[in-house]
Amino acid sequence: MEQNWGIFLAYAGVAVAVLFAGYGSAFGVGLAGQAASGVVTEDPGKFGKSVILAALPGTQGIYGFVIGMLMFTKLSGAEQLTVLQGLQYLIAGFPIGIVGWLSGIWQGRVVVASMGILAKRPEESTKGIIYAGMVETYAILAFVISFFLVNNIR
Template identity: 40%
Template sequence: MTIDGTSVALIGAGLTAGLSAVGSAWGVGLAGKATSAVLSEKPNLFGQMLVLQALPGTQGFYGFIAMFLALGRINAATSISIAQALQLIGALLPVMFGELISAYWQGVASAGAAQMVAKQPESFGRAVIIPALVETYAILSLLATIILLGGVTL
């Protein structure tokens, strides 16, 4: 079997979706541990806890968006060299690492926000801003990848 540029490019697209999904699973799990503890004592806070737990899941969606954008470029190309595939992987790196890491830290921030809401339910509006700030960097990672993909020649 020969490794060609298309294969390498597809590995990059797959890693993009995979690493983003791993980050989201990690972050949602961390937040879920904290929100479950809150809900065991205050089930009336379910709506607020659901929002806080779901926030780290967005990074997985951003990774899938980047993967689909990359697949569109890969499928439109007649042939892809290894060098071109490496360009594509380079353009996908912001999403690969940005989503993985920001999802984890957003889960940590959501867990802290859950504790804040458990003690002061009226503070939900302020508490949700804490993990939302981490979202900024997830969005910037996606935007960086979109811009970089525009510079990749396949």
């Protein structure tokens, strides 16, 4: 029975990493896409720059997916898994899952504001990318910690 709980907890860790980070990205990209649609309605020539901005919150979901796949790959050959090992996988999913969720939403909000820069001063739109990148930093840090945690499970 303990082996089953270990596997269950490990797969819960995969789900935490992928689902939460993916939700944050979907929410953030959704917000950004709504704002981008307004900008492009006024000036279709700003489509290219708006797509770059709108795509930025999507990276958190990618980070969560990579950690989830890393965990899944490590689990695919496991015949036995203790509850402690399962808990380690679960805990390893939390940094990118939670930070990816929240930073995806907040990055989407920053991108919405940055669409105002694009709408009024398109030559300054790089500044909006920099603002959004500042939020990205914390998703990257969470990704690195989750990566180290997963690779430290024996």
